[in-house]
Amino acid sequence: MSKVWIKASEIGEYLYCQRAWWLRLQGAASANVEELAEGTRQHARHGRGWRMASGLRTLAIGLALVAMILLAVQLLG
DSSP: OOOOOOOOOHHHHHOOOOHHHHHHHOOOOOOHHHHHHHHHHHHHHHHHHHHHHHHHHHHHHHHHHHHHHHHHHHOOO
């Protein structure tokens, strides 16, 4: 017996509209193709922004550590 994985998005889709969930399982094409594509683009844009913010946060922490080390060296030296 093979395992069937159920994604959280499928549960959400089912709870929102059981008919849409069933139609998707049957392979029916969505009538909202352009809206879905725009949502995908927005998610990608958000992901890029999040990665940029995460990288900048890491850089800021690194620079703060370097500044503290330089300050400690100057105070002790």
